[in-house]
Amino acid sequence: MGLTLFHTNILQDSMIQKRLMEALIEVIDNERCGEIVDKTLVKDICKMLISVGNDSRHIYAEFFETPFLQHSTEFYQRESEKLLAENNASDYIRKVFARIHEESERAIYCFDKSTENRIVQVMEEVLIRNHAKKVAEMENSGVVYMLKSKKWDDLTMMYKLFQRVLDCHLIIDDCVNEYIQEQRKGLTSENRDEEINHIRFVQNLFELKDVFEIICKILLDDNQSVEQRIKFNFNNDSNLNQHRTEYLPLVIENKLKKGVKSLDNEELVVLFKAMILLDYFKEKDFFEQYYQDFKGMLQKMMDNINENQFINNYVQVNLSID
Numbered sequence: 001m002g003l004t005l006f007h008t009n010i011l012q013d014s015m016i017q018k019r020l021m022e023a024l025i026e027v028i029d030n031e032r033c034g035e036i037v038d039k040t041l042v043k044d045i046c047k048m049l050i051s052v053g054n055d056s057r058h059i060y061a062e063f064f065e066t067p068f069l070q071h072s073t074e075f076y077q078r079e080s081e082k083l084l085a086e087n088n089a090s091d092y093i094r095k096v097f098a099r100i101h102e103e104s105e106r107a108i109y110c111f112d113k114s115t116e117n118r119i120v121q122v123m124e125e126v127l128i129r130n131h132a133k134k135v136a137e138m139e140n141s142g143v144v145y146m147l148k149s150k151k152w153d154d155l156t157m158m159y160k161l162f163q164r165v166l167d168c169h170l171i172i173d174d175c176v177n178e179y180i181q182e183q184r185k186g187l188t189s190e191n192r193d194e195e196i197n198h199i200r201f202v203q204n205l206f207e208l209k210d211v212f213e214i215i216c217k218i219l220l221d222d223n224q225s226v227e228q229r230i231k232f233n234f235n236n237d238s239n240l241n242q243h244r245t246e247y248l249p250l251v252i253e254n255k256l257k258k259g260v261k262s263l264d265n266e267e268l269v270v271l272f273k274a275m276i277l278l279d280y281f282k283e284k285d286f287f288e289q290y291y292q293d294f295k296g297m298l299q300k301m302m303d304n305i306n307e308n309q310f311i312n313n314y315v316q317v318n319l320s321i322d
Contacts (some may be wrong), residue, residue, distance in 0.1 A: 020045070021067050028068070029075065031106065043110045050112060057112060065115055069122055072103075076126040084131060088141035090154040093161050096127045124165050132168045136175050143175035147211065156218050176215055183208050198251050199270055206273040209280060248274050 024042060031037045049060040057065075079099070083092050100123050107116035136143045136158070146155040155172075162168040187204055251274045 017063055021064060024064060025068060025071050028106070032075070032102075039106070039110055046111050057114070060112055065112070065118070068115075069118055072119060072122050073126060076123055077130075080127050080131055083127075084134065089135050089138040089143075089145075089158065090141060090151070092131075092135055093154070093158050096123075097157070097161060099123065099127065128161060129165045129168055132162055132165070132171050136162075136171045143172055144179050147176065147179050147215075150211075152214060152218060155215075159218060180208070180212060180215075183211075198254075202248065202251050202270055202274050202277065206277055209277065248278055 024045060027037050027042055031039070046060065046064060049063055050057065052059050076099075083095055087095065100120060103119055103123060104116055107119050111119075138145075143155065143158070145151070146158070159169055159172055162172055183204075187201060187208070251270060
């Protein structure tokens, strides 16, 4: 009876409704801006609104939740523009994660349980979906920068944030795919010195393969589009395939002919990379052709290492005796 009278004589007053809603939102905005506020008061008022509605949400939704969500949309629209103007992509992502966490914690403590999902959805729409493309394509901090600078943690963080919104991760997929294909085109640039050109091709192709594999680990999850699109383009580029089938065997033959004792560390690394690439690209015939010679070279390397180790141990033992 008392709650009914309170609802009829107090909450039905439009001036009181307006003042109550404004007061609640002001307290929430103050906390959003870093002030210490009485969250228990907000919590108690929200509980009261539920009770006045006989445990129904309609009064709570009408007096508080609906205007709160509308205000929050406007608040975070302004906030997102400010964050974009003052931060690079990585910092923007970190601050959006922090904001979502703060808002979620506030909603759990203060509001009806269903409000948490609604306010988080507002934030995801305003802070993520509305600016995902702009953030991903930021010059000197977006996806391409992260790939070039090997900032894998930042790329992972961006992907996790974008995954919160349906299909937003595809924006990252597109940026990655475009970057990979640009790098792929650069692999076939010619150099007057053929040997240098062949070695550079092997090194660049190996590095791109490594980047691709790291990207797949970060981005794939349940999404196969990146792997399918990028591998498709790798395997169906006739110019790249021509260079690959021409250069890899030439590099391997050249290194194998020199023999293990004539190769320095850098040349050995190139040989190892070339053999790995043959296996990676399923060049079975070439791989089998060179594998036995390569295996023999590895055995000689191990024999030399063991021989050198034996000599070193012998010298150390005899020096210690002296």
